[in-house]
Amino acid sequence: MKKLKTYYSHFRSHNHPPNKWIFPLAVGSVVSIFLIFLTTLTSPTATRSSSPLPVSLLPPPPRFAYLISGSVGDGNMIKRTLLALYHPNNVYVVHLDRASSESERLDLQNFVNGFHLFNKFSNVKMITKANLVTYRGPTMVANTLHAAAVLLREGGDWDWFINLSASDYPLVTQDDLLDAFSYLPRDLNFIDHTSNIGWKEFQRAKPIIIDPGLYMSKKADVFWVTQKRSVPSAFKLFTGSAWMALSRSFIDYCIWGWDNLPRTVLMYYANFLSSPEGYFHTVICNAQEFRNTTVNSDLHFISWDNPPKQHPHYLNLADMQRMVDSNAPFARKFPREDPVLDKIDSELLSRNPGMVTPGGWCIGSRKNGSDPCSVVGNTTVLRPGPGAKRLGSLITSLLSKEKFRPGQCK
Numbered sequence: 001m002k003k004l005k006t007y008y009s010h011f012r013s014h015n016h017p018p019n020k021w022i023f024p025l026a027v028g029s030v031v032s033i034f035l036i037f038l039t040t041l042t043s044p045t046a047t048r049s050s051s052p053l054p055v056s057l058l059p060p061p062p063r064f065a066y067l068i069s070g071s072v073g074d075g076n077m078i079k080r081t082l083l084a085l086y087h088p089n090n091v092y093v094v095h096l097d098r099a100s101s102e103s104e105r106l107d108l109q110n111f112v113n114g115f116h117l118f119n120k121f122s123n124v125k126m127i128t129k130a131n132l133v134t135y136r137g138p139t140m141v142a143n144t145l146h147a148a149a150v151l152l153r154e155g156g157d158w159d160w161f162i163n164l165s166a167s168d169y170p171l172v173t174q175d176d177l178l179d180a181f182s183y184l185p186r187d188l189n190f191i192d193h194t195s196n197i198g199w200k201e202f203q204r205a206k207p208i209i210i211d212p213g214l215y216m217s218k219k220a221d222v223f224w225v226t227q228k229r230s231v232p233s234a235f236k237l238f239t240g241s242a243w244m245a246l247s248r249s250f251i252d253y254c255i256w257g258w259d260n261l262p263r264t265v266l267m268y269y270a271n272f273l274s275s276p277e278g279y280f281h282t283v284i285c286n287a288q289e290f291r292n293t294t295v296n297s298d299l300h301f302i303s304w305d306n307p308p309k310q311h312p313h314y315l316n317l318a319d320m321q322r323m324v325d326s327n328a329p330f331a332r333k334f335p336r337e338d339p340v341l342d343k344i345d346s347e348l349l350s351r352n353p354g355m356v357t358p359g360g361w362c363i364g365s366r367k368n369g370s371d372p373c374s375v376v377g378n379t380t381v382l383r384p385g386p387g388a389k390r391l392g393s394l395i396t397s398l399l400s401k402e403k404f405r406p407g408q409c410k
C-alpha cells in the first residue's frame with residue numbers, strides 16, 4: 001500500500017504537557033488521510049497551531065497491555081484470541097479462573113510456555129495462581145486489577161490496558177490498532193459511561209450483595225443482604241460497559257492509590273452487583289484530573305436486544321457485515337469456535353489457523369500456507385490495512401466536537 005505523507009504537530013509528551021495545544025490526528029499509511037482537530041484535553045480552548053513536521057518525526061507506535069481471561073472450558077478460546085491479538089511489542093496476561101480444572105490450566109500454561117514467539121519476546125504471562133471469580137461479583141474487578149498490577153510491574157512501558165474475555169475477538173489487526181492509536185494523546189481513556197443510572201438505582205445501587213469469592217475457597221454465587229443502603233453522596237455514581245481501554249496514567253492512579261478515591265470506591269463496590277459495570281466509571285468521572293480524558297466508547301461491537309437483556313446476542317455469520325460497518329476494533333460475544341471467527345480470521349486478519357495475525361514485523365514467505373511470522377523483521381514497522389481506516393473513522397467520530405466533550409462524565 002502506498003505510503004502517504006502525514007504530518008503531526010505538538011505531540012503531547014507524558015511529562016511536559018503544554019497548557020494549550022492543538023492536535024491534528026493523521027492516521028497515515030492508508031490510502032486516505034483523515035485529520036481531526038482534537039483540542040486540548042486540559043483546557044477548554046486551544047489557540048496554538050504549528051507548522052508541519054516531517055514523517056520521520058511521527059510519534060512511535062504505542063504499546064498495549066492486554067488481559068484475556070476466562071473460566072472453565074475457555075482455554076482454547078483464550079489461545080485463539082491471544083494469537084489473533086499478538087504483536088511482539090505488546091504485553092499479555094492470560095488468566096483461567098479457579099472454576100477451570102487443573103489440567104485445563106496446565107494445558108494453557110504449556111501453550112504459553114511453548115509457543116516460539118512468546119518465548120522469543122517474553123511478552124506473554126499466565127497468572128498461574130488462579131483467582132476465584134464470581135460472575136457479577138467484585139472478584140471480577142479484583143481479577144482485572146490483579147492483572148493490571150502484574151502488567152505495571154512486569155510489562156515495561158505500555159500505554160493502554162485493554163481488558164478482554166475469551167468470548168471477545170478483534171476485528172482489526174494489531175498493526176491497524178497500533179497505527180490508529182499512534183496519533184492519539186496517550187492519556188485518553190476509552191470507557192463507555194453515564195450517570196443516568198435509571199433502574200440501576202433500585203436494582204444495583206441500593207441492594208447490598210456479598211461475594212463469597214472474597215473469603216471462601218469454593219465457588220458460590222453472590223447473595224443479598226436484607227437491608228438496603230442509600231445512594232452515595234460523597235461521590236457520584238456512573239455506570240457503563242465492562243469493556244474499556246484505559247491509559248497507563250489512569251491505571252497507575254487506580255493501582256498505586258496515592259489519592260484515596262480509587263481505594264474507597266473499590267471498597268464501596270465490594271457490595272455492589274455487577275461492579276465491573278461501575279467501578280472504573282465512577283472513579284474516573286469523580287477524579288478531576290481524569291474526567292477530561294474520557295472518550296465515551298467501549299470500542300466494542302456488541303449486539304443487544306431491545307430492550308437489553310442480561311446478556312448480549314451471540315454473534316454469528318449473519319452479523320459479519322454489521323460488525324465491519326461498526327468500525328469497532330473488537331466484538332463480543334462469540335460462541336466458542338463459531339464459523340464467524342474463521343471468516344474474521346481470513347477476511348479481516350489474514351490469519352491462518354494456529355498462527356498469529358501477521359503484521360509489518362513478519363517478513364517470511366506466505367507460500368504454501370507457511371507462516372510469514374516465522375521470520376521476524378523490524379518490530380516497529382507497521383503495515384496497517386483497511387482496518388486502520390475503519391478504526392480511523394470511528395476515532396474521528398468519537399473525538400468530534402459533537403461527541404467528545406459533550407460525552408464526558410454526563
Ligand SMILES: *[C@@H]1O[C@H](CO)[C@@H](O)[C@H](O)[C@H]1NC(C)=O
Nearest residue numbers: 041042043044288289290292
Ligand atoms: C476539564 O474541562 C473543563 C471544561 O472543559 C474545565 O473547566 C476544567 O478545568 C478541566 N479540568 C482539568 C482538571 O483540566
Ligand SMILES: *[C@@H]1O[C@H](CO)[C@@H](O)[C@H](O)[C@H]1NC(C)=O
Nearest residue numbers: 069141144163164165242276
Ligand atoms: C474485564 O474482563 C472480564 C472478563 O473475564 C469481564 O468479565 C469484566 O467484567 C471486565 N471488566 C472489568 C472492569 O473488570
Ligand SMILES: *[C@@H]1O[C@H](CO)[C@@H](O)[C@H](O)[C@H]1NC(C)=O
Nearest residue numbers: 364365366367368369370371
Ligand atoms: C510449495 O509446494 C510445492 C508442491 O507442493 C513445491 O513444489 C514448492 O517447492 C513449495 N514451495 C515452497 C516455497 O515451499
Ligand SMILES: *[C@@H]1O[C@H](CO)[C@@H](O)[C@H](O)[C@H]1NC(C)=O
Nearest residue numbers: 056060377378379380381382
Ligand atoms: C525499524 O524501523 C523503524 C521505523 O520504521 C526505524 O526507525 C528503525 O531504524 C528500524 N530499525 C532497524 C534496526 O532497522
